[in-house]
Amino acid sequence: MSEDPGPGPDTEYILPVRWTDDAGLEELVDYLRELCAWTRVTVVDGSPTELFTRHRALFPPPVRHIPPATGSGGNGKVAGVLTAARVGDAERLVIADDDVRYTRGQLAVAFAGLDDAEVVRPQNFFTPLP
Numbered sequence: 001m002s003e004d005p006g007p008g009p010d011t012e013y014i015l016p017v018r019w020t021d022d023a024g025l026e027e028l029v030d031y032l033r034e035l036c037a038w039t040r041v042t043v044v045d046g047s048p049t050e051l052f053t054r055h056r057a058l059f060p061p062p063v064r065h066i067p068p069a070t071g072s073g074g075n076g077k078v079a080g081v082l083t084a085a086r087v088g089d090a091e092r093l094v095i096a097d098d099d100v101r102y103t104r105g106q107l108a109v110a111f112a113g114l115d116d117a118e119v120v121r122p123q124n125f126f127t128p129l130p
Helices: 025-036 049-058 076-087 104-113
Strands: 011-017 040-045 064-066 092-095
Touching: 011 076, 025 040, 025 049, 040 049, 040 076, 064 076, 076 092, 092 104
Parallel strands: 011 040, 011 092, 040 064
Antiparallel strands: none
């Protein structure tokens, strides 16, 4: 059995963020580094200027790090997603929150689901259950 080739070149991971502090930034940077080996990554960052600048310096170079477009509509997350969708050209998009962590295999399954569907909505799974 051959190894899973992963998500592929027509995929993109979109992460809208708007942080007021950088708690958890180091762990996010490590995760983004992993993601960049699997797929294109866009972070739309609505954080204050000081934090945005720090994020740009720390995010791995392959991450497309951009502010939300002015007048994108919706709340912060919606504006971030719409901004990323407009600047990207990937056929299959995974939109995630900053507390979501996919493994390579899980991300491949999410992208593969888009081969036969317009939208795939993963279910949160809590362990241990609350």
